[in-house]
Amino acid sequence: MIIGVPKEIKNNENRVALTPAGTAEMVKRGHVVYVQATAGIGSGFTDDDYRLAGAKMLPAIEDVYAIADMIIKVKEPIASEYPLIKKGQILYTYFHFASSEELTKAMMEREAICLAYETVELDDRSLPLLIPMSEVAGRMSVQEGAKYLEKTYGGYGVLLGGVPGVTPAKVLIIGGGIVGTEAAKMAAGLGADVTIMDVSLKRLRYLDDIMPANVKTMMSNEFNIREMVQSHILIIGAVLIPGAKAPKLITRDMLPTMRPGTVMVDVAVDQGGCFETTKPTTHDHPNFVIDDVIHYCVANMPGAVPRTSTLALTNATLPNAIQLANKGWKQACTDDLPLRKGLNVVEGKIVYKEVADAFDLPYVPVDTVL
Template identity: 55%
Template sequence: MRVGVPKEIKSQEYRVGLTPDGARELVARGHEVLVETQAGAGIEAGDGEYEAAGARIAPDAASVFANAEMIVKVKEPQAEERARLTSDHILFTYLHLAPDAPQTQDLIKSGAICIAYETITDDDGGLPLLRPMSQVAGRLSVQAGAQSLEWERRGRGLLMGGVPGVAPAKVAVIGGGVVGENATQIALGMGAEVTVLDRSPAVLERLSHRFGSSLKTVYSTKGSLEQVVLVSDVVVGAVLVAGAGAPKLVTREMVSGMKNGSVLVDVAIDQGGCFETSKATTHAEPTFVVDGVVHYCVANMPGAVPRTSTFALTNATLPYVIRLADKGWREALQADPHFLNGLNVVDGKVTCAPVAKSQNLPYVAPETVL
C-alpha cells in the first residue's frame, strides 16, 4: 500500500503522523511511504532520516494526497486537506467530529474511508490511541494552569505549590480517567491541594489507593461540583464521552462566581469543551478571560511538546497502520471489532453513533458497510 504522511498545517501543530522508525517498519513489509518535505521538522527528523528509512520525499501536500492510498496524520484534516480527499483514500487520524459539522460534511462528500484514532477501543473498554495524547495533555494541563496563575498572564499571582508558611493553590480535576489521573499526578507533585471529582466510585477508589491521603476525592454531583469549583484556583476539565461532544459541566453562572484570576483548563476542547464559556484557542494565543477567569482552551495541547507526543503516538498507532496496510481496511476492520469502532465515515455514510446523534445525521452501523 502507498502510505502518505503530509505536513500538519493546523496552527502551531508540529507533530507528524509517522516517525522515521515507523516508516522503516512499513517499508520493510513491502509498503511505500511518501512523506511531505519538512513534515518531521518539529520532531527534529529531517527529510534525510525518512529517506534513510526507505521513504520517498514529496515536494508538497498535493503530491502526497495525489499518490497515497492511505493518509496518516495527527490532527483532523483542515479545509484545504479535506478538499484533496477522494473515495480512493483511507484517512487515519484524530477526527473529533461530534462538535465539527463542517468537517463531517466535507468527509461525507469526499467518499473517503475515515477512521478516527479516538474511537478505537480495546478489551478493557479503554481508548488505546487516545491514551498517549491524554497522558501528555493531562500533564501539560497542570503546567498550563500553573503558568496561567501568574500575574503577568492575568492570573491570581499564585505559585502552584506555595512556599513554607503560604498555602498552595487549590486544584480541581473534573474526571478521573487518563487525563485526570495524569493531571492529578503532576499537580500533587507540584505541591498543590488537589481534589478529583468523578461519578464512578471505582475510579475514585483507584485514585485514592494510588495517591493516598494527599488527594481529596469527591463524588461528582451538580452541588458538589459547584462547591469545589467556586473555591478552586485552577480547574482542569478532563471529561470524555467517546466520540460524542463533551458535556457542559461548568456553567457560565459557576464561572462568574469563581475567584478573580482563577484558571480553567479545558482538555475536552477537542470535543467541544466541558465549560460553557470555552472556545478553542491556539498556542499562539492560548488564553482569554471571561468574568475575570482565565481560560486555557488550546485544541492541540500535546502539539506543544511535539517530539514526546509524536513518538508516543506512533508507538500506539503503528500496529494499526500496519494492519491497514497489510490487509486493507475491510479485512483489518472485520478482524477486530475494536478497530471497527474507529470507522466514523465511509462512502458518504456516518458510522459512528455519537457523531450521528450530535449532528442529527443518519447513522449506519459499521458492520453493514464492510
C-alpha cells in the same frame, strides 16, 4: 499499499504521524511511503532521516494526497485539505467528529474511509490510541495552568505548592480518567491541594488508593462542582465520552462565583469542551478571559511538546497502520474489533452512532459497510 504522510498545517502543530522508524517498518513489508518535505522537522526528524528509512519525499501536500491510498495524520483535515481527499482514500488520524458538523459533512461528501484514533476501543473500554495524548495533555494542563496563574498573565498570583508558612493552591480536576489522573499526579507532585471528581465510585476508590495524601476524591455532580469552583483557583476539565460531545459541567453562571484570576484549562476542547464558555484557542493565542476567569482551551496541546508526543503517539498507532496497509481497511477492520470501532465515516455514511446523534444525521451500522 501507498502510504502518504503530509505535513500538519494546523496552527503550531509540530507532530508528525509517522517516524522514520515507522517508515522503515512499512517499507520492509513492501509498502511505499511518501512523506511531504519537512513534515518531521518539528519533531526533530529530517528529510534525510526519512530517506534513509526508505521513504520517498514529495514537495507539496497536494502531491501526497494525490498519490496515497492511505493518509496517516495527527490532526483532522482542515478546510484547505478537504478538496485534496479522494473517494475511497483511507484517512487514519484524530478526527473528533462530534465537535464539528462541518468536518463530518465534508468527509461524507469526499466519500473517504475515516478511521479515528480516538474511538479505537479495546474490550475493557480503554482507548489505546487516545491514551498517549491524554497522558501528555493531562500533564501539560497543570504545567500550563501553573503558568497562567502567574500575575504576569493576569492570574491569581499563586504558586501551586505554596512555601513553608503559606498554604498551597487548590486545584480541582473534573474527570478521573487518563487525563485527570495524569493531571492529579502533576499537581500533587508540585505540592498543590488537589481534588479530583468523577461520576464513578469505583474509579474514585481506585484513585483514593493510588494517589498521595494531598489528593482528595469527590463525587462529581452539579451541587459539588458549584461549591468547589468558588475556592479552587486552577480548574481542569478532563471529561471524555468516547466519540461524543463532552457535557457542559461548568456553566456560564458559575464564573462570577470564582475568584478573579482563576484559571480554567479545558482538555476536552477537541470534543466540544466541558465548560459552557469554552471556545477553541491556539498556541499563538492560547487564552481568553471572561468575568476575570482565564480560559486555556488549546485544541492541540500536545503539539507544543512534539518530540515527546510524536514518539508516544506513533508507538500506539503504528501496529494498526501496519494492519491497514497489509490487509486493506475492510479486512483489517473485519479481523480486529477494536480497530473496527475506529471507523466513523465510510464512503459517505456515518457508521459511528455518537457522531450521527451529535448532528441528527442518519446512522448506518458499521457491519453493513464491511
